[in-house]
Amino acid sequence: MTEIDGLVKPAIMTQVVREVVGRADAELGDWHVEAVDYHSPSPSTMSLSRVKGTTTWGETWSLFVKSIGSPRYWPLITVVPEEMREDFIVSFPWRAELEAHTCGLPLPDGLRLPRLFHADALGDDRVVLWMEDVRMGPQDWSLPRYRTAARLLGRLAAMRPAAGASSTPGPGLRPYCAGRVAHELLPVLRDPATWEHPLVARHADASLRDDLLALAERIPAFLDALDMLPQTLVHGDACPQNLLIPADGSAEFVAIDWSWPGAYPVGFDLAQLLAGLAFAGVTEPGDLPAIHAEIMTAYTEGSGGDPGEVAFGYVGTSLLRCGFSALPGELLDQEPTPALDELFRKRMRLARFIADLGLRFSAGF
DSSP states (O other), rough: HHHHHHOOOHHHHHHHHHHTTTTTTOOOOOOOOOEEEEEETTEEEEEEEEEEETTTOOOOOEEEEEEEGGGOTTTTTGGOOOHHHHHHHHHOOOOOHHHHHSSSSOOOEEEEEEOEEEEEEEESSEEEEOOOOOOOOOOOHHHHHHHHHHHHHHHHHHSSSSOOOGGOOSSSSHHHIIOOOOOOOHHHHHHHHHHSHHHTTTTOOOOOOHHHHHHTTTHHHHHHHHHSOOOOEOOOOGGGGGGOBBOOOOOOOEEEOOOOOSSETTTTTHHHHHHHHHHTSSOOGGGHHOOOOOHHHHHHHHHHHHHHHHHHHHHHHHHHIITTSSOOOGGGGSSOOHHHHHHHHHHHHHHHHHHHHHHHHHHOO
């Protein structure tokens, strides 16, 4: 039995399936649950499943079911330093995805959310979201696709400028830097043994360690400078994996896994757009400069923002969110394989690329 099996309520299932198939008289026939594998989950993601079945009339249907909750349920909560754990649990925006569906803020043409059919609040800091199971077409991430995504993210920023109380910069980057970066990532980068490891030594250039550690000393300056930029409401994790290309042509992208609510610097969403497939080992490092140039230009055009401000918001966010984690330290104790060696090759080149951007933009600090 899966978690969803235990949460299913027949009345809710019937209501949702009727919406999916478009028949008010539809009745449930056979159905089953398929667990969905996911990697690097958010602290708020408790489970992902597909529920599939047929009606008594033989119509097939499929739903995507996501259980979200307070990070106090997160299996990896112990990675958060004990002295910071309670504040992390209280402040983490685990309801962000639900709020994205219910807040009513506009989206640009070409970008949509998956349909939310039902949200079942369980009363103990957990919610089960019953959503559209998006049928996807080819997920082709060529340069034109990156350009379209960046343009729409720029338009999203232009449509959702932070104002009033929400113009205060969001806290997300500061706790992230004070928590994961300071306590988990930088100790790995400072450890000489990391750089002597064959998977790292084979692919890191001679100056990468020193450059990353020099940039780490400038984290407070980067955070302060990012707070001075125009702030906008963001998707928060706009990697290609979260921008689904629907087969039905109903939008350019169906944006899933919204996170990091609040105000963040213009250009913020470009960091994950650049790094998402690179972290997964899909992007060839030699393609990074072209992707970088394409998305920065397209986002600036879409947002109408100042090019210098967009560039700094994007690069600063990329450094803080992705630069120090590009070296996959969590994989250093795994048995070396050709596939793992290839991943390290790509990730070390990504680290070099982001470090170079960070050094260029920090020259004035």
